[in-house]
Amino acid sequence: MTAAGPYFEDVNVADEISSLTKAPITEVQLVKYAGASGDFNPIHTVHHYAEKAGLGGVIAHGMLSMGFVGEHITKWMGETGTLKRLGVRFIAITRPGDVVTLTGRITGKSESDGEHLVQCELWAEKQDGTKTVTGTATVSLPSRV
Amino acid sequence: MVDKSVIGKTTPTCKMDVEKGHIRRFAQAIGDDNPLYYDEEYAKKSRYGGIIAPPTFPTVFGFEGERVLSGLDINYARLLHGEQEYEYLKPIMAGDTIRFSTKITDVDVKEGKGGAMDIIKTEMAGYNQHDEKVFVARSTVVIRR
Incomplete structure (x- = not known):
């Protein structure tokens, strides 16, 4: 029934986390995200305001990009994994029309208090290769032992 | 320009039904x-026993109740989200009542390419x-002067 993810023993440092490409960001998506998150800063939804602010048009919420990163890591770990920590740095703006691809890599494995933890680095890129977000995560995975 | 005296400013505790x-x-x-966010029947049979919230859902709480940055001399058109981190201690479930409060943990000035920037760090803890304790959220926002 559940979408099982990897076991701790199946994961190795330097392994790549299979990438995820999102559908192009749309203006309607930014309106939906504003409504759902409660972030009504008009730089994300009101064109003339964003232009006046010197942004050259509306820009996506940083937290939408982090939402993509969260989707990516939770899809990889499956329902048998548990996300313990997720941290990101926002480094470039995304706009409507941008296509974001999420990628990652395993950077460490450890055991603590009976938990089997995996550390990962994660990043998001636009269609032109610009990195928009970099991040790190810690995931607890089931063990066969 | 944001004064260092606001470090330690804490919002009143607020409650929100998820x-x-x-x-x-x-x-x-x-x-x-992810069906864990949509499908009640599916989620009931999962190890969570019900619908859970996605990893970045706590961003919602930051826009609910009193904003920690309200009353500060900030031009929101020049505010950008720099970094965001979540520690997850328990899942947030549909039907939970989460109480939370946000604190300003640091205020600093940085010289960037485009001139001076105010850097504000905040921390929010959430309880069910x-x-x-279900999560801790740490944010860094940057305000271009």
Whole structure:
């Protein structure tokens, strides 16, 4: 029934986390995200305001990009994994029309208090290769032992 | 310009009921199709026993109740989200009542390419109706002067 993810023993440092490409960001998506998150800063939804602010048009919420990163890591770990920590740095703006691809890599494995933890680095890129977000995560995975 | 004297400023504790429709709309805005966020029957049979919120859902709490940055001399058109980190201690479930409060933990000035920037760091902790700590959120925002 559940979408099982990897076991701790199946994961190795330097392994790549299979990438995820999102559908192009749309203006309607930014309106939906504003409504759902409660972030009504008009730089994300009101064109003339964003232009006046010197942004050259509306820009996506940083937290939408982090939402993509969260989707990516939770899809990889499956329902048998548990996300313990997720941290990101926002480094470039995304706009409507941008296509974001999420990628990652395993950077460490450890055991603590009976938990089997995996550390990962994660990043998001636009269609032109610009990195928009970099991040790190810690995931607890089931063990066969 | 934000004065260092606001370090330690803490919002009153606020409560929010986490509704399943809100979780669904939040996940839809991201385009995350994980059935744990939508499908009650599926989620009931999962190890969580019900609908859970996506990893970045706590961003909602930051826009609910009193904003920690309200009353500060900030031009929101020049505010950008720099970094965001979550520690997860328990899942947030549909039907939970989460109480939370946000604190300003640091204020600094940095010289960037485009001139001076104010850097504000905040921390929010969230607890559920069972008085269990469910998450800690740390944010860094940057305000271009």
